[in-house]
Amino acid sequence: MxxxxxxxxxxxxxxxxxxxxxxxxxxxxxxxxxxxxxxxxxxxxxxxxxxxxxxxxxxxxxxxxxxxxxxxxxxxxxxxxxxxxxxxxxxxxxxxxxxxxxxxxxxxxxxxxxxxxxxxxxxxxxxxxxxxxxxxxxxxxxxxxxxxxxxxxxxxxxxxxxxxxxxxxxxxxxxxxxxxxxxxxxxxxxxxxxxxxxxxxxxxDKAIPIEPLQPGMPIYHLTQGRLLQRSDPDGAIRELETSLRLQPARQPLAILIALLLRQERLDEAQALIDRVEASGDRNLTIIPSARDKIRAAGLRVSDDLR
The missing domain is CATH 3.40.50.1820 (Alpha/Beta hydrolase fold, catalytic domain)
Structure with missing residues (x-):
């Protein structure tokens, strides 16, 4: 070196x-x-x-x-x-x-x-x-x-x-x-x-062809969830839940919480928040902007950003 x-x-x-x-x-x-x-x-x-x-x-x-x-x-x-x-x-x-x-x-x-x-x-x-x-x-x-x-x-x-x-x-x-x-x-x-x-x-110095994303990859289901948010909210929620199940991560979690709040599915949102906080998984930290939306909707979320 x-x-x-x-x-x-x-x-x-x-x-x-x-x-x-x-x-x-x-x-x-x-x-x-x-x-x-x-x-x-x-x-x-x-x-x-x-x-x-x-x-x-x-x-x-x-x-x-x-x-x-x-x-x-x-x-x-x-x-x-x-x-x-x-x-x-x-x-x-x-x-x-x-x-x-x-x-x-x-x-x-x-x-x-x-x-x-x-x-x-x-x-x-x-x-x-x-x-x-x-x-x-x-x-x-x-x-x-x-x-x-x-x-x-x-x-x-x-x-x-x-x-x-x-x-x-x-x-x-x-x-x-x-x-x-x-x-x-x-x-x-x-x-x-x-x-x-x-x-x-x-x-x-050659670029070989790339195979498209496939079902079963977390990013595939995250992308599908993002694309379906307005046209098919129920489908978007299923895709985001699948992405989270395959790989716990902050981005699909934040998108899913925001979508549940927009759909006024508050009981489901609260259950998800409670489940995430009980897991202790650092990959599932709820980001500050999502916490603000949660509190604005009258739901419970801790102050611990882990």
């Missing part, structure tokens, strides 16, 4: 898979919840496959705004010159792969690219974050056709692709996984399709 640069806002670390530099080096970027560290998203996976890894970490909450393209290139270019270089990341890390990848003429792979503080989103949660990054069309562009893996049913994810990425990269290759959600890489992993897809992209 070798630290290429360390700064209060970022850290860039090289991990070598073998005794000598590998032909391929994969630069990976931490997602939004990540913080300064020497290793992170993709490090173990790259080394296991015989690729060197350069891990780029951001200070928590900065969304890479403390790292300029010039500083990234100064740190990374000497280590990747003459090699096949790939930039890869999830969500915020995917945005970073696109933002910095052109400066080292990398092949770029992004899983659900997202820049939460993008001014176009007007997200008040990030109103105080100083934006130092230029528009993607104004930073160095890679000569290689990049890949975005995403769920086009998500409006914000689709907007990122169409309004940020494609203006900079008209040759963008879309790998669409309908209903996979924003955590599309996790969904691909659950369906045992992530490893073959990444191997094909990194080794051969």
């Amino acid at each position: 070798k630290t290429l640069v360390s700064h209060a806002d970022y850290r860039v670390t090289l991990h070598q898979a073998g005794d000598r530099p590998a032909d391929t080096v994969v630069v990976t970027f931490g997602g939004q919840p990540s913080d300064l560290s020497d290793a992170g998203f993709g490090t173990d996976y790259c080394l296991k496959n015989g690729w060197d890894n350069i891990y780029v970490a951001q200070r928590y909450g900065t969304q890479y705004q403390g790292l300029s393209v010039d500083d990234f290139r100064a740190a990374v270019a000497p280590a990747v010159t003459g090699r096949d270089v790939v930039c890869y990341g999830p969500s915020l890390g995917a945005y970073a792969a696109f933002y910095y990848g052109g400066s080292v003429d990398a092949r770029i792979i992004g899983g659900a690219p997202m820049f939460p503080a993008w001014p176009a989103f007007a997200n008040r949660a990030y109103a105080d974050l100083p934006i130092t990054h230029a528009d993607l069309t104004e930073v160095p562009r890679s000569s290689k056709s990049p890949v975005a893996i995403f769920d086009p049913l998500l409006p914000r994810d689709l907007r990122m692709v169409e309004q940020m990425l494609e203006p900079a990269y008209p040759d963008l290759r879309r790998v669409e996984y309908h209903g996979a959600g924003h955590t599309v890489l996790i969904t691909l992993q659950q369906s045992k399709q992530l490893a073959p897809l990444l191997l094909s992209l990194i080794r051969d």
Whole structure:
């Protein structure tokens, strides 16, 4: 392991898979919840496959705004010159792969690219974050056709692709996984399709076909529940309950509670809340916004967020 640069806002670390530099080096970027560290998203996976890894970490909450393209290139270019270089990341890390990848003429792979503080989103949660990054069309562009893996049913994810990425990269290759959600890489992993897809992209620069979501996968039933909320509320409730039964998780729980409240099925909502709180399962924590709706409906919910 070798630290290429360390700064209060970022850290860039090289991990070598073998005794000598590998032909391929994969630069990976931490997602939004990540913080300064020497290793992170993709490090173990790259080394296991015989690729060197350069891990780029951001200070928590900065969304890479403390790292300029010039500083990234100064740190990374000497280590990747003459090699096949790939930039890869999830969500915020995917945005970073696109933002910095052109400066080292990398092949770029992004899983659900997202820049939460993008001014176009007007997200008040990030109103105080100083934006130092230029528009993607104004930073160095890679000569290689990049890949975005995403769920086009998500409006914000689709907007990122169409309004940020494609203006900079008209040759963008879309790998669409309908209903996979924003955590599309996790969904691909659950369906045992992530490893073959990444191997094909990194080794051969080719995207293999993706099999659609299937019944029995939690995300399949979550997606069906979300889509049926207005046209078939009873069907939506059944789908969300199935998703929760297969994999306890906060998102389907919050959607199910909100739907039961909208349908004024208060006894069912209260029974669900009581059952969830009695379970002690941290995966079933009721999020604050859902607690506000529960109390507004006159139902009982504890103050314990576990």
